[in-house]
Amino acid sequence: xxxxxxxVSRLIIEVMSNDPLEPITAETSFGDDLELESIELVxxxxxxQAEYGDKVNFADxxxxxxxxxxIHLKVGELVELIDSCLAAESDA
Amino acid sequence: xxxxxxxxVRFHYQRLGSGQEKVVFLHGFVWxxxxxxxxxxxxxxxxxxxxxxxDLRGHxxxxxxxxxxxxxDMVADLDAMLDATGFGDRPVHLVGNSFGGLLALAYAxxxxxxVASMVLVDAxxxxxxxxxxxxxxxxSQGHERDHMIIQAFNEWAGRHNDPRNTRLAKAAxxxxxxxxxxxxxxxxxxxxxxxxxxxxxxxxxxxxxHSDIRHKGERLAARLPDCTLQIITGGSHVILWEATATLRExxxxxxxxxxxxxxxxxxxxx
Numbered sequence: 001x002x003x004x005x006x007x008v009s010r011l012i013i014e015v016m017s018n019d020p021l022e023p024i025t026a027e028t029s030f031g032d033d034l035e036l037e038s039i040e041l042v043x044x045x046x047x048x049q050a051e052y053g054d055k056v057n058f059a060d061x062x063x064x065x066x067x068x069x070x071i072h073l074k075v076g077e078l079v080e081l082i083d084s085c086l087a088a089e090s091d092a
Numbered sequence: 093x094x095x096x097x098x099x100x101v102r103f104h105y106q107r108l109g110s111g112q113e114k115v116v117f118l119h120g121f122v123w124x125x126x127x128x129x130x131x132x133x134x135x136x137x138x139x140x141x142x143x144x145x146x147d148l149r150g151h152x153x154x155x156x157x158x159x160x161x162x163x164x165d166m167v168a169d170l171d172a173m174l175d176a177t178g179f180g181d182r183p184v185h186l187v188g189n190s191f192g193g194l195l196a197l198a199y200a201x202x203x204x205x206x207v208a209s210m211v212l213v214d215a216x217x218x219x220x221x222x223x224x225x226x227x228x229x230x231x232s233q234g235h236e237r238d239h240m241i242i243q244a245f246n247e248w249a250g251r252h253n254d255p256r257n258t259r260l261a262k263a264a265x266x267x268x269x270x271x272x273x274x275x276x277x278x279x280x281x282x283x284x285x286x287x288x289x290x291x292x293x294x295x296x297x298x299x300x301x302h303s304d305i306r307h308k309g310e311r312l313a314a315r316l317p318d319c320t321l322q323i324i325t326g327g328s329h330v331i332l333w334e335a336t337a338t339l340r341e342x343x344x345x346x347x348x349x350x351x352x353x354x355x356x357x358x359x360x361x362x
Contacts, residue, residue, distance in 0.1 A: 017259075037259065038127035039152050042106060043093055059108065063135025067336070070131060 004079045004086075011051060012036075012075070015043040026076030041070070048082070056085040093153060098172035101160070104153035105146035105177065106130065109138025113208075113347050114184045116174070117145045118192030121277070122230055122264050125152030129189065132332055136340045141347055144179045148195075150267050161273040163218070163280040167199050174206065183208035183293075183352050187343060189332050191216050191226070197283065197312075200291045209350040211343055212297045214329050216305060217312045218283040227278045230268060288315045294350050295319040298342070300327025300334070 002010070009024040012034065020034055030036045036044070041062070048058040061081055062070065095102050106126060115137055117129035126145040134143050147154035149169055150161065174180025185208050188196035193215020200207045216222060268274055295316050299309035301323050313321040324331045324338065332339065 038131060039125045039147075042127050042130050043153065046093060046106070059135060062131070063138070067131065067333070 004082050005075070007051065008048075008075060008079055008082070011044060011047040014047060015040045024075055026074065026079060028075045030073045030075065031071040048078070052082060052085070055089050056082050095153075096173070096176050098176040099160075099169055101149050101157055101169070102155040103146050103149070103169070103173060105144060105173065107177065107179070108135065108143040108145075109141055111141040113141040113351055114179060114182060115141050115143050115343075115347055116170075116179070116184050116186050117143065118170075118186060118188035118195050119145075119148065119151070120190035120192050121148070121226075122151070122267055122273070123260060124190070124192075127152070128332065129187070132336045133187070133340050133343055137343055137347065140344065141185075142179070144173075144177060144184075146173055150271055150273060156267065156271060158270065159272045159276070161271060161276040163195070163198050163277065164202075165276070166195050167202050170195065170199050171203060171206070180206055185209045185211070185347050185350065187211040187213070188215055189213040190329070194218060194222075197288075197291065200293065201283065201287045204290050204292060207291075207293050208352045209294045209346070210291075210296070211346055212295065212309070212312075213339065214299050214303050214305065214327075214331055215297065215309065215312075217308055218280060219308055219311070220282060222282070223278045223280070227274065230274050230277075285315060288312075289317060292317050296322065296342070296346050298322045298324060298331060298339070300324050300329055300331045303327065303329045303331070305329065 005024075005026060012024060013019060016034065016036065017040070022033070024034075028034060030041060045059045045062060048056060058078065058081070065073070094105050094107070096105060097103070104126070117126070117134050119126055119128055125147050129145055134145055137143055148166060150156040171180075174184065183206055186196040186199065188194070188210070190213070193212040194217055196210050196212060197215070197217060200210060216225070295318060297309050297313045297319055299306045299321070303309070306323070310321065313319040322342070324335045327334050
C-alpha cells in the first residue's frame with residue numbers, strides 16, 4: 001500500500017508536463033523545485049479531490065494561503081494535511 | 093481533469109463553492125489562464141457563492157483550435173459554457189480581469205438577460221484605439237513579453253525563474269503563431285454608445301490609480317447606465333495582485349449586495 005507521500009508524488013507527476021529532475025521528497029517545493037505552474041497546481045487540487053474525496057479539501061486550504069506561501073509550499077505540507085484529515089476521519 | 097465540450101471545443105473548467113449566487117471569473121488573453129483568478133479571489137468568493145472558472149479557448153488547459161478567436165466567438169463560447177455546465181440557469185455575476193473584462197462587456201451587450209452584475213478589474217474596452225493596443229500587447233517580445241507574463245502571474249512566474257517564464261512564453265508564442273487569435277481579435281468592432289446602454293445591470297469598475305488604461309475605465313464608467321468606479325490608490329494595471337485582499341473583500345460584498353432577482357419561468361427567446 002502506498003504511503004501518502006508516494007500517492008502525492010504520483011499525482012504530481014501526472015499533472016506535470018515534464019518529469020521532475022529529482023525524486024520528490026517531503027522537502028520538495030512545488031514552486032521552487034518542481035517549478036509547477038499555477039495551472040498545474042489547480043490540476044493537482046482536482047486530483048487530490050478525486051483521490052481522497054471530501055475527506056481532504058486541498059482547494060479550500062490553498063485558498064487560505066497567501067501567494068508567497070503558495071510559491072514556497074512543500075510537498076510535505078500537503079502530505080501532512082492529507083494525513084491529518086484522514087486521521088480525523090478515522091477518529092470520528 | 094474537469095473538461096466539457098462546447099461549440100465543438102474542449103474546455104478546462106473548475107466549479108467551486110456553494111450558495112445562491114453564481115459568479116463566473118474571466119481571465120485575460122494570451123499570458124493568462126484560470127489559475128490567476130483561482131488563487132487570488134475566486135476561492136474566497138466560493139466560500140459563499142457558486143463559482144465557475146474556465147480557460148478560454150487556446151489558453152491554460154483548454155483546447156487550442158486554429159481559429160475562432162474573434163470577440164464574438166469568445167462571447168459565444170461563454171454562452172455555450174453557461175449552457176453546457178448548467179451554470180447559466182439563472183443570471184450570473186461576471187468578474188473579468190483585463191481583457192477578461194472586455195469579454196464580460198461584450199457578453200453583457202449580447203446577452204443582457206443572463207448577467208446579474210459585473211465587476212471589471214482594470215478592464216480593457218473596445219474603444220477607438222483598442223485594436224492597436226491589443227496588437228502591440230500581443231506582439232511584445234523579449235523583456236516586454238516577460239513583463240507581460242509577470243503581470244499575469246505576479247511572483248508566481250518567478251523573477252528568478254527562467255525555465256518557467258520560458259514555458260509560459262513558449263505557450264504564448266505558440267498561441268500567437270499557431271492560431272488566428274491576433275488577426276481575429278484585432279478585427280473586432282468598437283462598442284457603440286447604444287451597445288453600452290444595453291448594459292443595464294449594476295457594474296463595478298475597479299482601476300489602478302496609475303494604470304495606463306485608467307482613462308479608458310473612467311470614460312467607460314461614464315457611458316454605462318449603472319456603473320460605480322473605484323480607483324485603487326497606488327495601483328497599476330495589475331491590481332489583481334497588488335490589491336488582492338481588497339479585491340477579495342470587494343467582490344464578495346458586491347455579490348452579496350447584488351443578489352439575483354428571483355427567476356420566474358422565462359421564455360428564453362425560443
